[in-house]
Amino acid sequence: MKNSIRKLVLAMSIGILAAGSTLYAQPQNDGLDDTYDTSIEAQDAEVPELPDVTADTIEAEILPSGVYADGVSYAAFDLTVYDGSFRNQLTAVEASFYDDIAGIENPETHLKDNRVDLSTVVEEDRLYTQEERDSKAYMNSEIYQQLFPQAMRAMDAYIRDDVNLYWCNAFGAGIRVHFTRADNPEDTSVYYYKVTYTMFWYFTAYYSDIIAEMPETEAALNELREEISAKLLENPSRYQIIMAIQDSIAELVSYPSADLSQKYYHTITGALLEQYGHQVVCEGYSRLFSILCNDYDIPVMNVEGYSYTGSSLDHMWNYVQMEDGAWYLIDLTWNDAGESAYTTWNLKGSRNTIAAGNHIPAGRLFYSREYENFTLPILSEESYTDNLSTNCSHSDSAWVTVKPFCTEDGKEALICQTCGKILQKRESAAAGHSWGNYVVKKAATGQSEGLEERTCSRCGATEQRTIKKLTQKQMVEAYVTRLYTLVLGRKPDANGLNAWVSQLMNGNNTGAEAAQGFIFSNEYLKKNTSNAEYVEMLYNTMMGRKSDAAGKAAWVKQLDNGCTRLGVMAGFVGSDEFSKICASYGIQRGTITSTAVTDQNPDVTAFVCRMYTVVLGRNYDPNGLDAWTAKLLKREIGGGELSMGFFHSQEFLSKAVSDRNFVTICYRTYLNREPDAAGLESWLVRLNAGDSRDRILDGFIYSIEYGELCTSYGINR
Ligand SMILES: [Zn+2]
Ligand SMILES: [Zn+2]
Incomplete structure (x- = not known):
């Protein structure tokens, strides 16, 4: 353990800005006497130093003590309030400030000289006289005095919830006091003022270059993300992800040996960029770890506190929630022995940490440390054990490319394919691309060239080349090949x-x-x-x-x-x-x-087909269909004679259908519908009275409807 490196330098000053008062001297008049107090920006500029924390005050103020069944004393948080967001621990006014802050687009553009006004309006519940206004009596009101603490808790909660705000350091804020003239029904002798407050905000950066370095930082972060993802099996467990993240951070980052006051040591930029030597103190380790866990939706937070009972507020580490729902401590700084041990402070419970007098969380961020604590998740008593890797013999392993080594030197890792453990790592010298076969992106034709492409299986690089235009013979071959494929389904x-x-x-x-x-x-x-x-x-x-x-x-x-x-x-x-x-x-x-006769006029063919179905109740036979269709096409016969042919056929007569069925078939054949009751009866009456079936057929053939049916198929009646 490296005692000397555990000191987090509290270089961050508490940022209540003392803005020049002339900035707000211009009253914004709404027609009444509405103006701003111009002197309060300097107010509260002095923030008390962190009180000297002793072991006694930690016990008394933060950690309720207890005794395990085995007699070991411990101290643990009873922090059931934490439910995934620190916003939920805020009061209504604080939550409103939080939402204002969360709604600010591109917060990095609101640094020192570019303030942003929050929209939350806080109102005094009493009226002030001119005299009270002049003497700034409102500064004694409880509502006024709570504004800074509330705003700071809001900011603390926001920074805790958004681990990607790595560039943001202490912030600045101020209060605007608005006076609006109001009548007091109880005293109409003088004017009164209603007083409301709004806050304005500045974000501040860790150091002057950090915003300009954001694109490089993001690029380096993405490279690290690719390395981590290359080390993971499919559907990795949280443990596997955490170990891969820790492995990549430990490989990249080291703890600075001197001059810990450099502000970039506290940021992920310091960890990621070459020009800072990839060196960071605990805060840089913790923030980078949080951001990477966040990529995989692993609940994570940065926790700051005391290395040991009785030390000063000097360290930062992480809490993560595992699949079992419990929270565990992980301290990458103390784990990073240079290469790949990562076991000493890996996913520890309270028994090995808080109860043993190390990693005492402060439960609050720097910015509001003189105000109130946040409640953190309760830490598991026992440390986390990954049964899969603990019991694994690692017999099935494979080298994977962590960083491609096609055009420059790269990295490989030997990964256990069962438990995901990183067993070995090696660097590999540039070996050229590992091309696959060319794949046609655009086929060549007789008129234009085509394009084909091949891809490197290691780095994903692609290379294209053109395919020459097809010769006439090639085109004909392609046409015939196409017929083989589409008609016969073969090569x-x-x-x-x-x-x-x-x-x-x-x-x-x-x-x-x-x-x-x-x-x-x-x-x-x-x-x-x-x-x-x-x-x-x-x-x-x-x-x-x-x-x-x-x-x-x-x-x-x-x-x-x-x-x-x-x-x-x-x-x-x-x-x-x-x-x-x-x-x-x-x-x-x-x-x-x-x-073929039946292809000459599909409508006529269909008409004949219909006679087979409706009159004879069966499909056509090809010879019969041809013969009848030919007669209709030559107009030797019309639809009436066609139908008579079917009704007079031996096939139909031999069915010996009843009068009722006969009339029903007539309706279907000639009128294309089922008979109505009255119509059916009247035809039956005629048949009973001695009319022949041919007379009935004539009646149907010369109906208007049958004439129209024949016309619709393009034949004579
Ligand atoms: Zn294994
Ligand atoms: Zn390649």
Whole structure:
């Protein structure tokens, strides 16, 4: 243990600024006598020194004593108030100041000469006469006298809660006193004043350059973050994270050997930047540790207090909360023996610390030490044990890159893959990048070059190179390869590929014909695809995209209603998309024509199909469908004769349907709906009275509705 290094230099002065009074001499008049007191900024400039703390006063004021069952005496906080935020320990006025401070954007821009006004308004509950105003009687009021302590507690709580305020040192604040003329109903002989107060604020920095150094500090911090994350297994435990953080800090940072008054020794900037030699005192260690724990949402705080019972307020360390919900002490400063021991002051409980007379927390920050304590989390009595690493044999380990060593020297660590323990570390000399294979970022076409990229598996660096434009043969090969992929779902075989390429190159086949060759190949037919699968394949192959629901449904319906697959494919060949696909591969598109009768007019085909379904109650047979469709297309017959053909067919007659069913089928066939009760009855009456079924059919055929139905399918009645 290094006794000599435990002294935190209290270089921070308490920052109640004595601003020049002329700054506020200008009254801001709201029409009444509203002005500012100009003399109070200097008030309270003297802050009493920290009282000499003895062991007795610590016991008496801060630490309730107790005795463990085994007879060891201890002192522990009963600090159940802490619930994750120090704001919750503030009074309403303090919390309001806290929120004002938290709402300040870019606080680092509000240094000494750039004050910021807080919006909280505190009001006196009594009125003042002119005489009282002149004599500053308000300064004796309790409300006035509480303003500084309240504001400071607010700032303390805020700095505690935001561990990233590393650049911020003591702060400055002042009170503005506002007078507004008011009537006093009990005394109308003279004017009275209502008095309200607001606070103004300055942030102050640890040392003059720290704000300018923030970008470098952040960059160095990010480098450290990468090193830490490289040392972690997937889903690391808090213990593993804390050990990785501690390892990286200990490797980077050391305690200064002399001249501890340098202010950057108290900051993470001092720890991170080369120009300060990566040297910090306890405060720098603690703050850096907090920020890094905060990255992983590990509850953490900086704690300052007394190295030993009876010493002065001289040290800072950390409390962290582990997964078990308990809080433990960790002191990186005392742990950092130079390399990687980190066990002596690692996640200790109160038995080894407070009860043993070391690490006595002050429960307050520097800035308000003459005011009130904050309550800290209660420390676990026992120290933390990580069972996983304690019981691990570390038999499964792997070297990981902590800092890439491609272009400059880097670092590696041997990590136990079971418990995450860092077993060994080594430096590695620059070894060049470790490139992976090139991956195509943009494919070359006949018109433009492509781009491919490879990535270093160690540092993530990338390198690109262009791919030459495709020759005509390469483009044709790409087109044929595409058909193999999209139609047959496989890579091309050399013979097949060459055959198709030469057919396309010498102009024997167009792009459409090649597609037809694949789609109607035995290999594809054997796949026995459904109509829906067939249409989806056409979208992918001929349009270069997935189907849309409405378009796909329409094509599938055509196939279900008697159109051939070739007829549907011919429709896709005519699309703009297929023309563009062929053009992009530099080949002739060509056309496909289906000579099938059923493909000539899909609506007419669908009309015939409908007769099979509605009258005969079954799917069409191809020969019958062809024959009927051909007659309708040539207009040899109309819809009426078509329907008579179905009703007179042997197939229908042999069903011997009842009159009621007969009329119902007529309604479906000719009127495209179910019968209404009255209509059905009147037709049955006619049949019972001796009308033949043909007379009934005539009645339906010559209905207005059937005429319209025929017209909608584009055929004669
Ligand atoms: Zn292990
Ligand atoms: Zn690399």
